Amino acid sequence: MNGRLFVISAPSGTGKTTLLRQVMTGIAGLAFSVSHTTRLPRDGERDGIDYHFVSRQEFLEMRDRGSFLEWAFVHDNFYGTSLQEVHGRLGQGLDVILDIDVQGAAVVRRSAALEASHIFIIPPGLQELERRLRGRGTESEEKLRTRLQNARKEMEAARDYQYLIVNDVLDEAAEVLRAIILAERAKAHRLPDGNPIMLRLDR
Amino acid sequence: MNGRLFVISAPSGTGKTTLLRQVMTGIAGLAFSVSHTTRLPRDGERDGIDYHFVSRQEFLEMRDRGSFLEWAFVHDNFYGTSLQEVHGRLGQGLDVILDIDVQGAAVVRRSAALEASHIFIIPPGLQELERRLRGRGTESEEKLRTRLQNARKEMEAARDYQYLIVNDVLDEAAEVLRAIILAERAKAHRLPDGNPIMLRLDR
Numbered sequence: 001m002n003g004r005l006f007v008i009s010a011p012s013g014t015g016k017t018t019l020l021r022q023v024m025t026g027i028a029g030l031a032f033s034v035s036h037t038t039r040l041p042r043d044g045e046r047d048g049i050d051y052h053f054v055s056r057q058e059f060l061e062m063r064d065r066g067s068f069l070e071w072a073f074v075h076d077n078f079y080g081t082s083l084q085e086v087h088g089r090l091g092q093g094l095d096v097i098l099d100i101d102v103q104g105a106a107v108v109r110r111s112a113a114l115e116a117s118h119i120f121i122i123p124p125g126l127q128e129l130e131r132r133l134r135g136r137g138t139e140s141e142e143k144l145r146t147r148l149q150n151a152r153k154e155m156e157a158a159r160d161y162q163y164l165i166v167n168d169v170l171d172e173a174a175e176v177l178r179a180i181i182l183a184e185r186a187k188a189h190r191l192p193d194g195n196p197i198m199l200r201l202d203r
Numbered sequence: 204m205n206g207r208l209f210v211i212s213a214p215s216g217t218g219k220t221t222l223l224r225q226v227m228t229g230i231a232g233l234a235f236s237v238s239h240t241t242r243l244p245r246d247g248e249r250d251g252i253d254y255h256f257v258s259r260q261e262f263l264e265m266r267d268r269g270s271f272l273e274w275a276f277v278h279d280n281f282y283g284t285s286l287q288e289v290h291g292r293l294g295q296g297l298d299v300i301l302d303i304d305v306q307g308a309a310v311v312r313r314s315a316a317l318e319a320s321h322i323f324i325i326p327p328g329l330q331e332l333e334r335r336l337r338g339r340g341t342e343s344e345e346k347l348r349t350r351l352q353n354a355r356k357e358m359e360a361a362r363d364y365q366y367l368i369v370n371d372v373l374d375e376a377a378e379v380l381r382a383i384i385l386a387e388r389a390k391a392h393r394l395p396d397g398n399p400i401m402l403r404l405d406r
Contacts, residue, residue: 120391164391176389183386186366186379188323 003029003095004184005086005114007105008177010121011151013133015167019121020099022174027181031094033086036062039077042138052082069114070100070107075146079104086114095181102157109160117184119177120161124168126152206232206298207387208289208317210308211380213324214354216336218370222324223302225377230384234297236288239265242280245341255285272317273303273310278349282307289317298384305360312363320387322380323364327371329355 010016024030036052038059047053054062059078063071071080081098089096098108098116108116123129129151133144158164163180167173213219227233239255241262250256257265262281266274274283284301292299301311301319311319326332332354336347361367366383370376 159391161391163386163389165389176385179382179385180389182379182382183366186368186383188362188364188367 003031003090003093005090005096005098005108005116006181006184007098007100007108007116007118008121009100009102009105009119009154009157009161010167011123011129011154012147013129013136013151014121014123015132015170015173016099016121019165019167019170019173019177020097022170023177023181024097026174026178029094030181031089031096033081033089033096033098035100036068036080036082037077039075039079069111070104072101072103074101074103075143075150095185102154102160106157106160117163117180118161119163119165119180120158121165121167121173121177122155122158124166206234206293206296208293208299208301208311208319209384209387210301210303210311210319210321211324212303212305212308212322212357212360212364213370214326214332214357215350216332216339216354217324217326218335218373218376219302219324221373222368222370222376222380223300225373226380226384227300229377229381232297233384234292234299236284236292236299236301238303239271239283239285240280242278242282272314273307275304275306277304277306278346278353298388305357305363309360309363320366320383321364322366322368322383323361324368324370324376324380325358325361327369 008016008020020032024032034048034050034052036054036059038054038056041047041051041053045051056078059080062068062082063080067082067084068080069083069086071078079101081100081104086096086098100108105118108114109118123132126148130144130148133139133147139147165173165176211219211223223235227235237251237253237255239257239262241257241259244250244254244256248254259281262283265271265285266283270285270287271283272286272289274281282304284303284307289299289301303311308321311317312321326335329351333347333351336342336350342350368376368379
């Protein structure tokens, strides 16, 4: 049986990465789709685990071969989700988490081939978002302004998502994300074809 | 803001009551809709808490006044959900659990006035269901046969529900039910009208 696809987006600094890490360790049968990117690894990021780090030339070649389910150009870098990555894991029966931006999510939504649950994570407020970004201290003032402007625009995209999670208290947000995954697994129409009940009765 | 409605059905002996009790105590803002019934109280059942126990005459008068969202005649007794009960709690912002049979659920589904999430709980198998009913030891052989036949028929109705929960291990089933409620609360379109995000940004 094929797995389910969960598309998760959030403005930068919403705490998405921490949230995802917490949920991934608590649920069996769940896999990350590891994105390809042309940006440089940050401290501690590992190739093939956090991202597939590739050169711009490699990325564009993959893109031109049609290897990406979606790709985007954000903050001066390319990011993409390879079809092989996603289909491989779904085919193993794993539920796959796609951690992509709002542009990528829109592309997946328009793709008829893949049904997905779309989840948007928001910070409790823009001021809180700014505080978090400054706290990280990895950006210049100009880059920070750009990020905040993008965040504002990205948050308007939230209306296109099925689920909204406010990441105010991490444990509570993680519980809701976990709940969404379990609930989607319990959706009747996700069970194998035909009368789903009869399968149970045969036991 | 109004609460959400959760319609929950299960064949008799599926363990629904135990399951609901466990989930109700773990989630804030959740209320039972207490049904009206003409059947006699079982040991330990309290009027106004487990059911509103009424006479057949009272029940039929309420029905004829249009007081019920849905009502049904099952195992020789009337069961009904009063509109006042449901709207009252929803209006307080509580999420309401409607514990009703498949006939009642079908009526609620056809009612345009109330949007609800429909959840069906199934036993791991019919043999297990029979074992549980016999274990309860409260029924004659004939009544038990009738219940099992009804259960078989009711389980075919499961395909009309959005969510299926297999109640094999109680704790796991309770976790899924809890997850469904939390996930539904996170549905973007459940937030107040307009752009739901702007409300957050104003904080």
